[in-house]
Amino acid sequence: MALTSKICAYENRWPAAFGAERARIVHGFGAELMDVHHVGSTAVPGLAAKPEIDLLLVVMEHRDEAARNAYMATLGYVRxxxxxxxxxxxxxxxxxxxxxxxxxxxxxxxxxxxxxxFRDLLRQDSDLRQQYQDLKLALEADNRGGIGEYLAQKAPFIDAVMARQG
Known part of the structure; x- marks a missing residue:
């Protein structure tokens, strides 16, 4: 079973792809939207990643979810x-x-x-970034259970890094 996409070398176009998608999405969130961040591996220059742009939207509250879901569906998103x-x-x-x-x-x-x-630590620490990249590539190579298995096997590394942050 494959991952949702294959890990590839970092692509310089990913920040622009984030910006373009951010511009498409924000209109559907109105006054509840507080901030939008580029997260995940595509937000870390130099880190190999699945070419999937991760956006983190911070909202005051989850308001009209039906309307939000409908708006996101017009952009090709599935909840x-x-x-x-x-x-x-x-x-x-x-x-x-x-x-x-x-x-x-x-x-x-x-x-x-x-x-x-976690994103900022990977951006700042080249050794940590390399360790994480090596792990991701090894997990992809050995993966038989799909994205759920991959995410579960990455979690202990992320948890350990975060535990060191206090």
């Missing part, structure tokens, strides 16, 4: 399962290939800090 209370998830595939993931978290949700701190 996934909530990843935790207050953490909504959308995915966009083009011709069967995952291109974007959107995390929508209520202000103060623990995942906001976690995603931003």
């Amino acid at each position: 996934g399962s909530n990843l935790s209370p207050g953490h909504h998830f959308y995915r966009r595939d083009v011709e069967g290939v995952r291109t974007h993931k959107v995390h929508v978290c209520i202000c103060g949700h623990e995942q906001i800090g976690r995603m931003l701190v």
Whole structure:
């Protein structure tokens, strides 16, 4: 079973792809939107990644979810399962290939800090970035259970890095 897409070398176009998608999405969130961040591996220059742009939207509250879901559907997004209370998830595939993931978290949700701190640590520490890249490539090479297995096997590394942050 394959991952949602194949890991490839960092591409300089990823920040611009984030900016373009940010511009498309923000109109559907109105006054509840507080901030938008580029997260995940495509937000880390020099890090190999699945070419899937991750956006983190911070909202004051989850307001009219039906209207939001409908708006996101017009942009090609499918609402996934909530990843935790207050953490909504959308995915966009083009011709069967995952291109974007959107995390929508209520202000103060623990995942906001976690995603931003981990991203920033990878940006700042070339040794950590290389360790993470090596892990991701090894997990991809050995993967038989798909994206769920891949994410579960990356989690202990991320947890250990975050635990060192206090």
